[in-house]
Amino acid sequence: MKKIAVIGSGTMGNGIAHTFAQNGFDVALIDIKTDVLQRALQTITTNLDKQIKKGTIDEQLKTDTLTRIKTYTDLANGVKDADLVVEAATENRDTKLNLFKQLSDICKPYTILASNTSSISITEIASTTKNPGNVIGMHFMNPVPLMKLVEVIKGKQTTDKVTEVIMKLSRQLDKIPVEVNDAPGFVANRILMPMINEAIYTLHEGVSGVEEIDTVMKLGMAHPMGPLQLADFIGLDVCLAIINVLLLGFNSDKYAPCPLLVNMVAAQNLGVKTGSGFYKYTPESKDLIVADRFKKAKN
Ligand SMILES: NC(=O)c1ccc[n+]([C@@H]2O[C@H](COP(=O)([O-])OP(=O)(O)OC[C@H]3O[C@@H](n4cnc5c(N)ncnc54)[C@H](O)[C@@H]3O)[C@@H](O)[C@H]2O)c1
Structure with missing residues (x-):
């Protein structure tokens, strides 16, 4: 895992991009709106400054984190070469089903497609893709850089291997993953x-x-x-x-x-x-x- 694409740069997307970049991953941050992407970069900068003030990171890590994040409005450009896509777009069933259908056509066959959805069925989202075994829920909590939990949701067809990779990756981000099964709202919500x-x-x-x-x-x-x-x-x-x-x-x-x-x-x-x-x-x-x-x- 080297390149991560994050779709949606609202409340959650900026925090997810921040967290991956701070932990050494190259991040493509994607949104349909340019002004939202600009605001996301400002929020990430402000949050990194807060971390410096608290003494949890230094100036160099702030610079490195910001350098690793590139922004895109074009989905295909953004997810190109991604090893993992984390979708954090608006909580709307049709938006997510459409996005995953497109991702399945654009991404490499090995790319893991994760959704940060709070409640929508991972199994249903996966059903729009060619490789449902590679689709999983990776539910971060708000604010992402601070909150320890990642609720990892196994869809009906998610493979054990993909689940293992996402559990391990979550730990690499200094988070604590908890595996749950697919049901409306999962456990948290x-x-x-x-x-x-x-x-x-x-x-x-x-x-x-x-x-x-x-x-x-x-x-x-x-x-x-x-x-x-x-x-x-x-x-x-x-x-x-x-x-x-x-x-x-x-x-x-x-x-x-x-x-x-x-x-x-x-x-x-x-x-x-x-x-x-x-x-x-x-x-x-x-x-x-x-x-x-x-x-x-x-x-
Ligand atoms: N807000 C929370 O506390 C929270 C916590 C955990 C999970 N979530 C989940 O995270 C996801 C995002 O929630 P949020 O609170 O960040 O929402 P938000 O409204 O703040 O941001 C959503 C972003 O997605 C963008 N978007 C919409 N359609 C898109 C598309 N087709 N391609 C690219 N970008 C698109 C919008 O422009 C917007 O910037 C949802 O699934 C939500 O349920 C939210």
């Missing part, structure tokens, strides 16, 4: 998303306020971050896409998305990435400030 959705229902029904709900879960359950802040961090559009996959996959109303979540996504209040969700975010603000529409009227 099957458990996390119903909790986030329930927290949104709790707010929607007026049981309590944004800060109160998050405080109960932080102090009462020792969660490092409350579920509403975490939803902002993940992106409310991503949360809605995942809960809809659970709803469809398990055919149970228990996964019906809260109307407040649906409305916030429609209004593009997606959390950190749009500057507003349950909390509001500005580049300068260090404190967590509840979004105006959720502030309680004072008596």
Whole structure:
């Protein structure tokens, strides 16, 4: 493994590219939008500077990491010669099925095709390719450079050899891989998303306020971050896409998305990435400030 292509340079793609490049791999970072690629490089630079400040890397490693990342808007150019492709495009079934069909035509037969999907069936994604044994889930956590877990998802046809390679590669990135089988939401989001959705229902029904709900879960359950802040961090559009996959996959109303979540996504209040969700975010603000529409009227 030498050359890695990362498709999608949003919240996850930039972190995945950063992590591979910092660990010595050449990375082709691909997106359909040039401005998103530019923003991704800025985010990676800012995050590397934070690591220097913390003393976890030095200036030389920052320079080497940035030098190893090349950006592309053309898929075929970007994935050419890649040993591994990690797809981190928008959480949309059709987008992913189309991408993997194209990748199967463009890439070398030995290239491992991994998806960072949070919930969509790896087996179904693999079914669009000529070599489904080479398709696997490599589910990184946000923020990728900091979070230790990689959920490695074996599709029905993923070979043991490919699984072994990805488990080993994850360890090379200083991560801890956990192997799981293919089912809607896998393990992480099957458990996390119903909790986030329930927290949104709790707010929607007026049981309590944004800060109160998050405080109960932080102090009462020792969660490092409350579920509403975490939803902002993940992106409310991503949360809605995942809960809809659970709803469809398990055919149970228990996964019906809260109307407040649906409305916030429609209004593009997606959390950190749009500057507003349950909390509001500005580049300068260090404190967590509840979004105006959720502030309680004072008596
Ligand atoms: N946000 C999270 O916390 C999180 C955590 C783990 C996994 N994931 C998963 O990672 C994937 C990406 O999520 P994200 O939060 O980074 O989304 P995002 O919306 O921040 O970024 C997605 C990027 O994909 C690009 N894109 C869309 N179609 C494309 C195509 N055909 N070719 C190239 N680029 C394309 C978009 O332009 C966008 O920049 C999703 O599958 C999501 O479920 C997200």
